[in-house]
Amino acid sequence: MAPNPQLDDNGKLCHLLTIEGLNAALIHSILDTAESFVGVNEREVKKVPLLRGKAIFNLFFEPSTRTRTTFEIAAKRLSADVVNLNIGASSQSKGETLLDTVDNLAAMGADMFIVRHSESGAAHFIARHVAPHIRVINAGDGRHAHPTQGLLDVFTIRRYKKDFSRLAIAIVGDIMHSRVARSEIHALTALGVPDLRVVGPRTLLPQGVEELGVRVYHDMEQGLKDVDVVMMLRLQNERMRGPLLPSAGEYFKHYGLTPAKLKRAKPDAIVMHPGPLNRGVEIDSAVADGPQAVILPQVTYGIAVRMAVMTLLAGSST
Template sequence: MTRQLDDDGRLRHLLTIAGLPAALLTEILDTAESFLPETGPPVKKVPLLRGATVVNLFFEASTRTRTTFELAAKRLSADVLNMQVEHSSKTKGEHDLDTLFTLQAMGADVFVVRHPDNGAAAGFAEQVAPGVAVLNAGDGSHAHPTQALLDMLTIRRHKPDFSGLTVAIVGDVRHSRVAHSDIDALHALGAREIRVIAPPPLMPAEPGNLGVRTHDRLAEGLAGVDVVIALRIQHERMQRTLDITPEDYRRDFGLTAENLQALPADALIMHPGPINRGVEIDADIAYGPRSVILEQVRNGIAVRMAVMAMIAGGRHRV
């Protein structure tokens, strides 16, 4: 795999959480904290990336990730180009790498890449010029590192001692890049226990290799947890793979008032979005007093600011 760190152990790309040391993850979270005031949105403007060009190169649709990366880059004073691939020469048959090389020739310094194929971001990182960074904004079912970092920041701001935490991830863990990155981050930061709760077809293929405990009953899996992360359920997969209706999934695995009776009163409720209301989580739970879902969105701006500042800030500091 393309090296994420330079010879001094600093970030040069961010492609996956796997293999990153806890000290570096903590440095990213600490840097993100510096962009977060006690109340309100992250800081409005700093000059750390003045003169840099950040390209959001999204081959898949996105709301939260793309817009928070855009806001983060602009708050670092970078120039930002949002590449709408569906309106690009890709529709005429242009290869993804030719798109990358063309934008690089225009002076791009950072590529934020979302792609449907596992490993696509790492493949791009192998091709960019020295000094150009690639940030993985989600590749297939492989990884979503900044989502994991914003999840860890959100948890840490409420429950700072990871060594005492039990975290449950509910839903389609097998196909979830968010779950894979969250599991890597939780292990690196020393979480006491990670649980996966899902119907058997959505369990990871080899959960033992991930270091997680599996549960196929929601109440059993939620007992005693400190944090529960619900994952988006893809409606198209429920009929084809699960042989279960959305109604049945909500009854057995949805975060509803009835199903959360086993959840401790001080547990955090999280979701990476977008939410399927009334399937994996009910609206009154998603926006209720234990939910930190909107905090996740806010913290995502700060985390993405931190990553870009740490990778590219030194090259463009005025």
């Protein structure tokens, strides 16, 4: 078994499971393809026939209207046939195993699976199992990875800031439980960002995170000093009431992004957030709706990036 099942013997991407292990050239080639789809999404007829007659399955074992919708839209713009499967506890309780479910859908003629699962490694597990012509995209697995989110984030940064080799970037919040943070860190280090920081309370930063190539800050004002990009993370509701944090209000006081704290960043710094927003918890509305926020462009570029990934994977299978 190859150590990285998402690359074939020629180093070409055949699944997208994680950004870990992808090099800068490969990431830039995905982003370049995404650039070509930004235009499609602004056209009157937002549709290209690239994946006509392909069967794409949204295989969501964890509920997510938002992410599922972005993949559905991306697939429909490529003219693919999309089947949405929200496989909750009820279906799995029929006793069928995960791989039996996947085998059955493959037997129905699936060309691509978009997989979200609460278990880290679920997408890898499926990718290792399926027949060689089938493609798998990880749409979030446990705390592990959310690679299309990482890609749309670096696509957004490239659009606004161009040269990654000159940037200072801070990722702020609950790094510990965030698959988004992991994918962002892998993407930004691969792209050569020289000053990458993570900012958060000790209880929400994983031990040894420095080994990923980031500097750790517990004080937000220091962490944001002179950065070009502030990447906020969503604070999951269960953390606000959990043992790791005193309260949502206390969190906002120290790590909520306010106009005052944002002043520590460069004047032209951009503010990002993967959504959905907890206004008044990790971000102040004045910032979220302010001129430095690029949160909605992230969503827009997310469609183009997902179209790019789907097209590249499908192309590699033919």
